[in-house]
Amino acid sequence: MSNKDNWKIWEVFIRSRNGLSHKHVGSLHAPDAEMAIKNARDVYTRRSEGINIWVVPSDEITASNPDESEPLFTPADDKVYRHPTFYDIPDEIGHM
């Protein structure tokens, strides 16, 4: 068991300080969530990089397929009207 253990891979997310979102920093192995947090503390926060940790089993993450990024993301490219600069507002109106 111990040599061929089934320690899951966990993805680690760290909030560096309050007011900021958690950010993906890497992954690690652990037998359960509790150990994953402990390991994440040792591996990813040795220099005060964080104040809060999330761990998520890697196989619980569903990712979009990079081969499909074109149909997924390019439709947004030609919708310039979603951006404020698309609209002509005279300068004298000031910041809007």
Place this chain on the structure above:
Amino acid sequence: MTKELSFEERFQAYVDGENKVEPKHWMPEAYRKTLIRQISQHGHSEVVGMLPEANWITRAPSLRRKVALLAKVQDEAGHGLYLYSAAETLGADRQNLVEDLLSGKAKYSSIFNYPTPTWADIGAIGWLVDGAAIANQVMLCRTSYGPYARAMVKICKEESFHQRQGYEIMMSLAKGTPEQKQMAQDALNRWWWPSLMMFGPTDDLSPNSAQSMKWKIKRKSNDELRQEFIDKTIPQADYLNLTIPDKDLKWNEERGHHDHGEINWEEFYNVIKGRGKCNKQRLAARNKAHDEGEWVREAANAYAQKQADRKRKQKGAA
């Protein structure tokens, strides 16, 4: 008529455009294999690199030196983990990587097969070995594979402390008694040439380099990196008033670089083939540590199992 680009050609164009390759992207099988080999060897080097230094933790000359060395060795373990994680994103299995190291099948940097007979060696390792590693790793921050590049950025941030603590040790010894200064000089003599060998064979004898450069895994050649390291280190040795053990070392006005003497490549290949002073010792120490940690892994598994069972029971009762 425009020619249909093959997967390989499209991949090359993507890399040539300075785009990063991410785990689920299509990549040539040889690119994946090269990276798994390189990243895992790099990880193994971090892990084995703990051994020559750990040798001195209990004998560090002051508490200040001791906490620094402990922190450095702990960092090396962390660096090994970042790298194994990067290798896993390519589909490598962690357990197999570790087994290959323990069985002696996998390679790690030959530099760690040299002994550390005195405290000055700890200074020289931080200054020279970490210095050489940094030159290589700064380049790898721009490597084409995203997870490897990101691991390198993290590692480089932490390595700078390693080199500074080493140089500080050298400074104390170089400014100390004549005996202490001699210790520092002897350590420099021991580590200079092996440090230059860390960059690998000369460019004309480095068969895999061209493809790695083409794929932008490597961004600078072995000789370029070695030259950078030499030019950077010479003034640091001068400041310490220590002499680099190479009588052919001299400034070449025309090249704008230092020329250096012949590297003993026979020694390099001997150590790679397992005939270095500490090859056996290092692997034995690594295996011992792994075996002695078995009960910890077992206990963690048992605890996780028990917690999971308890949770299931509670759910069943509710």
